[in-house]
Amino acid sequence: MADYKFIGQPVLRVDGEAKISGAAQFVDDLEFGPNLLYAAIVESTRAHARIDGIDTAKAAAVPGVVKIVSGRDFPFKFGLYMHDRFVFAQDRVRFVGEQVAAVIAREPAAALRAAGLVKVRYSDLPLVLNTEDALRSGAPLIHPGLGEYEHVPWFFPRAGTNIAHFRKIRKGDVDKGFAEADLVFAETYTVPRYAHCAIEPHGAIGLFDHAGRLTVWTASQSPFTQRHLFSEALAPLGLSHHNVRVITPFVGGGFGGKAGVSMEILAAALATSVKGCPVKILWSRAQEFYNTYQRQGVKATVKLGVKKDGTITALEETLHWDAGAYVEYGANVVNAAGLSATGPYRIANVKIDSVCVYTNLPPGGPYRGFGYSEFIFGLESHMNEAAKKLGIDAVAFRRKNAIRPGDTLAYGAAMNPSGLVECIDRVAAEIEWDKKSKSVDPDKAIGKGFALFWKAPAMPPNAASTVFLKFNEDGSLNILASAMEIGQGYQTVMAQIAAEILTVPPAKIRVETPDTDRNPYEWQTVASHITWGCGKAVERAAIDAREQIFDLIVRALGKEREALYLEAEQVKSRREPGWALPLKDFVIAGIVQPDGTYRGGPIVGRGMFMPEFASASSDPETGQGGHPNVHYTVGASGAIIEIDKQTGKIKVLKAVLAVDVGKALNPDLLKGQVTGGFLQGLATVLYEDMRFDDKGRLLNANFSDYKIPTAMDIPQEVVPIFIETPQPDGPFGARGMGEHTMIPAAPIIANAVEDALGVRITSMPISAEKIIEALSGNRQ
Amino acid sequence: MNQRIEFVLNSEKRSVEPRANQTLLEMLRDTLGVKSPKCGCDRGDCGSCTVMIDGRAVRSCLVLAVEVDGHEVKTLEGLMPGGKFSALQKSFLAHNSFQCGFCTPGVIVAVSELLEKNPHPDRNEIKEALSGNLCRCTGYTPIIEAVVAHAGREE
Ligand code: FES
Ligand code: FES
Numbered sequence: 001m002a003d004y005k006f007i008g009q010p011v012l013r014v015d016g017e018a019k020i021s022g023a024a025q026f027v028d029d030l031e032f033g034p035n036l037l038y039a040a041i042v043e044s045t046r047a048h049a050r051i052d053g054i055d056t057a058k059a060a061a062v063p064g065v066v067k068i069v070s071g072r073d074f075p076f077k078f079g080l081y082m083h084d085r086f087v088f089a090q091d092r093v094r095f096v097g098e099q100v101a102a103v104i105a106r107e108p109a110a111a112l113r114a115a116g117l118v119k120v121r122y123s124d125l126p127l128v129l130n131t132e133d134a135l136r137s138g139a140p141l142i143h144p145g146l147g148e149y150e151h152v153p154w155f156f157p158r159a160g161t162n163i164a165h166f167r168k169i170r171k172g173d174v175d176k177g178f179a180e181a182d183l184v185f186a187e188t189y190t191v192p193r194y195a196h197c198a199i200e201p202h203g204a205i206g207l208f209d210h211a212g213r214l215t216v217w218t219a220s221q222s223p224f225t226q227r228h229l230f231s232e233a234l235a236p237l238g239l240s241h242h243n244v245r246v247i248t249p250f251v252g253g254g255f256g257g258k259a260g261v262s263m264e265i266l267a268a269a270l271a272t273s274v275k276g277c278p279v280k281i282l283w284s285r286a287q288e289f290y291n292t293y294q295r296q297g298v299k300a301t302v303k304l305g306v307k308k309d310g311t312i313t314a315l316e317e318t319l320h321w322d323a324g325a326y327v328e329y330g331a332n333v334v335n336a337a338g339l340s341a342t343g344p345y346r347i348a349n350v351k352i353d354s355v356c357v358y359t360n361l362p363p364g365g366p367y368r369g370f371g372y373s374e375f376i377f378g379l380e381s382h383m384n385e386a387a388k389k390l391g392i393d394a395v396a397f398r399r400k401n402a403i404r405p406g407d408t409l410a411y412g413a414a415m416n417p418s419g420l421v422e423c424i425d426r427v428a429a430e431i432e433w434d435k436k437s438k439s440v441d442p443d444k445a446i447g448k449g450f451a452l453f454w455k456a457p458a459m460p461p462n463a464a465s466t467v468f469l470k471f472n473e474d475g476s477l478n479i480l481a482s483a484m485e486i487g488q489g490y491q492t493v494m495a496q497i498a499a500e501i502l503t504v505p506p507a508k509i510r511v512e513t514p515d516t517d518r519n520p521y522e523w524q525t526v527a528s529h530i531t532w533g534c535g536k537a538v539e540r541a542a543i544d545a546r547e548q549i550f551d552l553i554v555r556a557l558g559k560e561r562e563a564l565y566l567e568a569e570q571v572k573s574r575r576e577p578g579w580a581l582p583l584k585d586f587v588i589a590g591i592v593q594p595d596g597t598y599r600g601g602p603i604v605g606r607g608m609f610m611p612e613f614a615s616a617s618s619d620p621e622t623g624q625g626g627h628p629n630v631h632y633t634v635g636a637s638g639a640i641i642e643i644d645k646q647t648g649k650i651k652v653l654k655a656v657l658a659v660d661v662g663k664a665l666n667p668d669l670l671k672g673q674v675t676g677g678f679l680q681g682l683a684t685v686l687y688e689d690m691r692f693d694d695k696g697r698l699l700n701a702n703f704s705d706y707k708i709p710t711a712m713d714i715p716q717e718v719v720p721i722f723i724e725t726p727q728p729d730g731p732f733g734a735r736g737m738g739e740h741t742m743i744p745a746a747p748i749i750a751n752a753v754e755d756a757l758g759v760r761i762t763s764m765p766i767s768a769e770k771i772i773e774a775l776s777g778n779r780q
Numbered sequence: 781m782n783q784r785i786e787f788v789l790n791s792e793k794r795s796v797e798p799r800a801n802q803t804l805l806e807m808l809r810d811t812l813g814v815k816s817p818k819c820g821c822d823r824g825d826c827g828s829c830t831v832m833i834d835g836r837a838v839r840s841c842l843v844l845a846v847e848v849d850g851h852e853v854k855t856l857e858g859l860m861p862g863g864k865f866s867a868l869q870k871s872f873l874a875h876n877s878f879q880c881g882f883c884t885p886g887v888i889v890a891v892s893e894l895l896e897k898n899p900h901p902d903r904n905e906i907k908e909a910l911s912g913n914l915c916r917c918t919g920y921t922p923i924i925e926a927v928v929a930h931a932g933r934e935e
Contacts, residue, residue, distance in 0.1 A: 199880075253882060672918060710912075712907050
């Protein structure tokens with residue numbers, strides 16, 4: 001194994017000092033001076049209604065109000081994959097909380113008070129609050145104009161219905177597969193909606209200056225995507241990429257919620273109506289819940305065919321996604337899940353329908369796991385049931401059917417190198433799968449659960465990362481990239497990659513947050529692709545800089561190129577052991593010649609990465625023919641839980657996650673992803689749950705009613721295991737794993753509950769009430 | 781009428797005239813430019829606005845600015861003696877006890893209060909002291925580890 005100095009080391013975070021000292025600036029910490037205006041939103045009180053009129057007279061009379069705008073002022077649509085979202089509602093509202101108008105005022109309180117005085121007249125339209133109602137023939141149409149909407153070529157909307165996208169996968173022949181099976185059985189599993197709950201709420205400040213340039217400061221995972229969508233949406237006002245700039249300071253947690261564009265479009269649009277004044281809009285915690293993105297709910301019907309020896313012969317899955325009122329981003333979650341809903345299994349015959357359904361609930365969108373957390377609950381619950389029905393050990397059953405490198409994926413491409421079997425074995429050993437635990441306390445039951453997981457980055461085939469790397473006079477470095485530090489530690493990992501190649505320690509490398517005018521292009525910080533994609537770009541930029549350095553040494557000093565190498569921030573030569581030239585002596589100044597002239601000059605490295613093998617083109621009827629996913633990161637996980645039979649409360653005694661990360665670039669940061677991500681997943685299965693009433697109103701839009709875990713709720717022990725099967729195109733062999741740690745939590749708990757009590761719970765969350773009900777004989 | 785108040789902020793005497801309904805969090809952030817306390821919920825649920833009043837950790841979004849008249853307020857900035865990182869902060873660095881860092885100032889203030897009262901807390905006491913501070917990123921374990929390591933060292 002290669003001997004690395006910085007790669008694989010527990011290097012301290014380069015953003016650490018800023019974050020433990022309060023120096024780290026988040027968007028609400030930026031100062032804009034006394035000319036700053038504040039916006040408050042007039043929100044729809046109806047889930048589905050026609051807007052008959054907006055009366056702003058009373059609101060306009062509130063002292064301090066500067067401007068009131070509504071859909072009339074901004075008749076623009078926007079969207080990432082599908083243009084179906086509106087800056088402000090136009091003729092109709094489609095969910096409770098949707099922005100209908102905005103008041104801009106000198107003080108936040110005045111804006112809020114005036115917004116409350118804007119009167120909107122509605123005529124109610126029939127509500128569609130779940131996928132069954134939405135798919136019924138003759139259902140009210142939420143987007144009558146669907147057939148006209150622009151979208152990416154890999155979406156298949158059905159005009160005249162509420163189906164925004166229909167992803168089909170057909171591989172082999174499922175009828176034949178089921179005929180070959182000794183056991184065929186189906187079950188339906190339901191997963192509700194969830195909220196990201198980053199502790200920093202969304203916020204944005206827009207400034208449209210008198211020179212006609214729009215700058216927007218946002219809390220975002222996607223500065224370039226934002227610039228692109230702002231430019232597209234506001235093009236009728238004469239804006240284009242050239243005069244739109246997005247600046248993103250540190251982000252206080254993203255989890256997908258700050259990917260793409262949601263409320264930030266308001267800051268961009270509102271700024272154009274108050275030229276010369278910055279205008280700030282901050283979401284309240286309640287708005288954070290109901291008007292950003294939510295994780296979509298899903299109803300998954302899983303039908304599996306298996307032979308007596310445990311071989312899976314066929315899988316048929318129907319996934320109905322409650323995607324909400326707008327699916328510009330969420331439809332791609334549905335797409336990604338459809339492509340990968342087999343889970344990490346080799347299955348010859350597959351039929352998957354993943355259906356993106358409009359409802360009058362808040363827009364669904366990306367959330368850590370991107371559809372995989374949702375379908376894995378049903379799939380991995382079902383796999384356990386299959387093993388049980390066959391009388392085969394659940395781990396042995398998985399091991400037998402686990403996908404191997406080179407196997408054909410559901411959409412026809414080959415599986416990448418990965419160590420799934422090793423993950424399975426390591427987890428089974430760590431939780432002593434072969435030993436049955438029993439509680440000594442008759443009021444407690446102990447159970448063990450096991451589940452596999454996988455996830456591929458869901459990206460357009462041309463998602464690219466670009467990096468500039470520049471030296472400073474003291475030999476330190478700045479890496480200019482446009483990925484976002486959302487907590488995952490990306491800045492540190494990029495510094496480690498550059499450090500390894502250029503021998504400059506990470507502590508001397510700055511990775512600043514992006515500004516689209518100054519930092520080069522990055523698609524988005526989502527999909528767990530940054531370590532891999534942006535990391536590769538950093539690697540290339542560092543190599544580019546190194547090559548420039550060697551070229552210069554050859555040109556200025558006549559050294560033999562092949563003998564040159566870098567060590568401890570110096571250039572050295574294998575030919576001349578005594579010779580060394582510190583980088584700081586020449587990376588800016590150049591190298592002086594006997595005649596007093598200089599050679600070289602500031603060294604700037606450039607690196608770019610785009611997966612040129614990826615393609616989203618495929619047959620719409622079968623999903624075959626493309627290469628939509630670049631690769632999968634796979635893993636196995638297990639848990640030991642204790643259930644209190646009196647209260648129904650579940651305690652996690654031990655959880656183990658093994659992930660094949662390709663190469664653990666920074667084991668400490670990876671560990672952080674496991675402890676954090678697993679707890680986030682655990683909460684979705686134990687208690688988090690969005691509740692809506694029959695008018696489509698969210699009932700628990702705060703942290704008292706939508707409980708997220710506190711320090712009191714953590715598992716007793718979480719054991720991370722990292723397997724390293726190199727990803728051939730990853731930096732030092734690495735692939736991403738940030739989302740993956742959340743994905744298996746639900747099925748391992750469901751399977752452990754089944755192990756402990758003999759009941760299969762098929763709907764999330766698996767709350768204490770459900771356990772008690774199940775114990776008293778009511779099957780869920 | 782707004783009332784003028786005098787209080788000590790991070791060892792410095794300040795005199796301010798807050799709006800009657802202004803919260804301590806708003807006064808610190810908007811009037812005085814002290815930005816380490818963050819607003820995560822504005823209703824006492826998340827703890828990201830935690831500061832100390834007379835050595836007691838409180839949620840500054842739930843306190844009116846006028847209430848600190850005559851009292852001593854400390855934010856994270858005031859917990860760095862001589863502008864240097866405290867041993868607790870260094871332990872946070874060493875244990876990666878933060879990811880996005882948004883909750884971190886509030887968490888450090890809450891832990892500082894605990895250690896003031898109980899220099900050698902056990903894990904359960906640490907968890908209890910942290911239970912009012914939400915962190916969506918770390919899963920809390922790295923925070924607890926940092927406190928355990930720090931408190932152990934002082935023994
Ligand atoms: S902002 Fe004060 S507790 Fe959340
Ligand atoms: S580090 Fe992100 S909320 Fe705690």
